[in-house]
Amino acid sequence: MVTDKACSIALVVPGLCGPAIDAPLEEYLVAETPALDRLLSRSYQSTAAATLDAVLAAFFVPLADAVEPLPVASLTWLADTGESRNDYLLRIDPVHVRADQSCLRLFDAATFSLQPDETAALVVTINTFFGERGWKVQAPHPQRWYLALAEVPDMRTVNPDEIRGEDINDCLPTGPDSREWHVLMNAVQMLLHDHPVNAARVARGELPVNSIWPWGGGILPAIAATAVAQVITDQPVLIGLAQRAGVARRDLPGASGELPGLLQAGLNLVVVDYLEKAARYGDVEAWSEGASQLEQTWCAPVLDLLKRRQLSALDIYPVNGQRFSLQRRHLRHFWKHLRPFTTVCRHV
Numbered sequence: 001m002v003t004d005k006a007c008s009i010a011l012v013v014p015g016l017c018g019p020a021i022d023a024p025l026e027e028y029l030v031a032e033t034p035a036l037d038r039l040l041s042r043s044y045q046s047t048a049a050a051t052l053d054a055v056l057a058a059f060f061v062p063l064a065d066a067v068e069p070l071p072v073a074s075l076t077w078l079a080d081t082g083e084s085r086n087d088y089l090l091r092i093d094p095v096h097v098r099a100d101q102s103c104l105r106l107f108d109a110a111t112f113s114l115q116p117d118e119t120a121a122l123v124v125t126i127n128t129f130f131g132e133r134g135w136k137v138q139a140p141h142p143q144r145w146y147l148a149l150a151e152v153p154d155m156r157t158v159n160p161d162e163i164r165g166e167d168i169n170d171c172l173p174t175g176p177d178s179r180e181w182h183v184l185m186n187a188v189q190m191l192l193h194d195h196p197v198n199a200a201r202v203a204r205g206e207l208p209v210n211s212i213w214p215w216g217g218g219i220l221p222a223i224a225a226t227a228v229a230q231v232i233t234d235q236p237v238l239i240g241l242a243q244r245a246g247v248a249r250r251d252l253p254g255a256s257g258e259l260p261g262l263l264q265a266g267l268n269l270v271v272v273d274y275l276e277k278a279a280r281y282g283d284v285e286a287w288s289e290g291a292s293q294l295e296q297t298w299c300a301p302v303l304d305l306l307k308r309r310q311l312s313a314l315d316i317y318p319v320n321g322q323r324f325s326l327q328r329r330h331l332r333h334f335w336k337h338l339r340p341f342t343t344v345c346r347h348v
Helices: 034-041 052-057 072-081 116-133 178-193 196-203 236-245 256-262 276-280 284-307 328-332
Strands: 008-012 044-047 088-100 103-107 137-141 144-149 211-218 228-232 248-250 267-271 313-317 322-327
Touching: 008 052, 008 284, 034 284, 034 313, 034 322, 052 236, 052 267, 072 088, 072 137, 072 144, 072 211, 072 236, 116 137, 116 144, 116 178, 116 196, 144 211, 178 211, 228 236, 236 248, 256 284, 276 284, 284 328, 322 328
Parallel strands: 008 267, 008 313, 228 248, 228 267
Antiparallel strands: 044 322, 088 103, 088 144, 088 211, 137 144, 313 322
């Protein structure tokens, strides 16, 4: 464990504020969270980016000042394959689209399991169709599918993480080239409707993969500098950023006792994303269990490290437009009354 006073943590926790429901979230917590309560109560708030990609980009120059969104496809391809590509890559992820009264709701691959053999069979079908255009879908990860394009499409897309369970009608690709993609998406839906893989999935009671979602296109960015000493995560965008910047990566700890041995001097950038899915889809019980895990694995050990002067500072990003900053001396600010973290971390 490092004892350098410059050791700090930027803890990015999408979904920390919980599902947007009317009832008080503290009523659903399966366990108390005294460390998280204290860390947030004694912190000082400021503004930050409201999306995960923008929060992460802020740590890497020149991405922090870029106007265009992160080229997620190129970064996650690097994370999935270790291969740096200089061409334009687009994510076309497998999704389930459900008709719900007057709208279509999107359920991304985080809501269902997809086996490699199922992915391979679905991709063969799609590639037979795309082959007329000279396109080839590649799927190094069952949940992340990629398409390399010779020409950059003039269209704007939406990250499926931002519209999980919501109506897709206002979130479809827009721009001069979007009409072609609307036609392609409809054609793929027809191809997949009666696909043997989906017939077997439905028979097992699983969601069919009945569409694709294009998004995250771009070319692998150059990274000039970063203050990050290492990243601790299994989040693919951050893994790609770290690889591009030459920053070391460590796996997330499985238990509270592992954290001290993972940290190193400098800024440790961490993404813990196991609350995000539950928060997006309103699964209060799963979110509560995730909050308890966060308390045990991260918050209690971090609070202890601050008290023992083995950690100098902590920033918590709930990915909602807020940042909670805490230095060791702030723990003594008794005039900042302790409150449940659910009342401090609010949707804005």
